[in-house]
Amino acid sequence: MPCLARRPHGTGCRVGMRIALVCLLALHAVLPTLARASNLPVLFGKKHQMTRNVKAVVGPSVQIDEQGYLAATWVEEDKDTRTIFFAKSDEPGGPLGAPVRVNRPEETPYYRQEAPALAIRGTDVFVTWSSTHPKSTPEQPFSSELRLSRSGDGGKTFDPSTVVNDDGQAINHTFDSLQVAPDGAIHLAWIDGREGKKDPGTFVAKSTDRGRSISQNIKIDDNTCVCCRTALATSSDGILYVAWRKIFEGNIRETVVSRSTDGGRSFSPPVIVGHDRWMYQACPHRPASLGVDQQGRLYVVWYTEGADETPAIYLAYSDDQGATFSPKRQLNVSKGTFPDHPQMAVDQNGQVVIVWEEQSPVRREVVMSYSIDRGRSFSKPVKLNEKNAQTPTVSINSQGTVVMGWKEHAMPAHRLVLQTMRFPAPAITAEGTHAPAP
């Protein structure tokens, strides 16, 4: 049953009223900007922009390596041709260099709703994306293969891609995530309807030879929400976590997490993170995001509208490998906009950075909030963008240097924007938690 069916007669307009109120309040909404956030205990670097004069841009996904080099991947569409690009900075914290094509001309990207996933380890660069399925037929027009592209020279060139899904069926294999574990294994997760059930399942695979071959696909679970991207994270001791949105009886949508302690060979039953009781018959199209600190605390950030249909972004954490979770903490504070699409990065000291969108009918902002006490408290959200912006993404390295990326509409062009930020050096407190050095 859809959520509105539960509403007594006449009260179904609550959602509409909320949207109308957002339209009005958006005119009054004021978010602190970087210029007014100079008293924050973090240092912002230079903002880098790359303008792309193409019909459409999707992404970016960003990464920062241990030396502070920035990298990004995204999809461009121009003259009905889609291309996956990768670019890396030529200096730590510097602007992105010249974009390099990831897919071969004969490899046609299927999808332009989600950015490619990106992982970097040393000079190896891994990018996942969906290509139009070679067995696509008029009877199966919407079908795609999940592909892994690999560069062994730091992103200067990319090898022909490898097909990840092993079923060969002309169906969709999308909403992927990618993670390189401490042992070098590449883990992949995605949503896959190969069993022909009403709702698809969550599938995983891995590569132990730097992306040259892919293991047999494993199904973790059924009843996966068809359009909310999967998320992956690994702890320093090799525990692999997967998050996705699961559909429960009555169309209840919950963010769940499963863990593997044997390198991705088997997975625990999924555990509900927030117990949101969000009843929703439609496609939310909003992923969760994961991170793990050195003490093994697993952080989850996600979007839900909960039982009261209020759009919100929450964070919860687990100190027992995802068996139980802390009470959820709401992160969005703006009364004049709807929060959306949260993404998170966590460093080994438990410094957490979360970026998300704040939307209204007239504006689309990207904001950032961070925690320096392992998720116990968060800074007031700070607005990052100048033009209308969307699809924020974030990465952090072990030095506490952060890169945040998003797309801005600079009509008729599109802008990829990267903003770096640095945490102060952490110091271990008596409780074993971390706080900024004085």
Add this chain to the structure above:
Amino acid sequence: MRRLPSMTSRRRVAASLAALLSVIGAAADGASPGAQDLFAQLRMTRMAPSPHSAAALSMPSLDGRAVRLEDYTGKVVVLNFWATWCGPCKEEMPSLARLQAQFDPEQVRVVTVTADVQPQGIKEFLRQLDIRLPVLFDEDQELSRMFMVRGLPTTVVLAQDGRQVGRAVGPRAWDSAAAVELVRHVLKGTP
């Protein structure tokens, strides 16, 4: 000195909220009981007729034309937002086509909108189902943002003057008696 603008701003928000709530309340009170029942039956959010800024936005259509919502002024528009990866969207699409079949296209137009630009696949999908509804490509999701589309499918009903009068999130049986009657009510100008 800094507090004054903030207080003023809060008062403006409060005053605007009060005004908006009174408009919505007045609209709800003034509606015919039959119309309220129809919205409730269809589990639609009934909205006080509200303007939007999307009328002049030009979007490419599947058949290669540039289309604006203002092109439909004078008609009731059932605007359906969908995507090719959205199962419930594809399931409800035939019922939208059957809804259109019950009305003169000069009076009622069912229009589909997608940000998922797969023209060839969409053509094949519609051909298989023998659906001839227009498809507009919301390439930068601008229309979706203007209508605050936050899940798919979302269907917005626009009155003849272009103002939105209702919205449904999630699939519906658009060829049901309640849906047909609701569109008739909007057509008569008694939403």
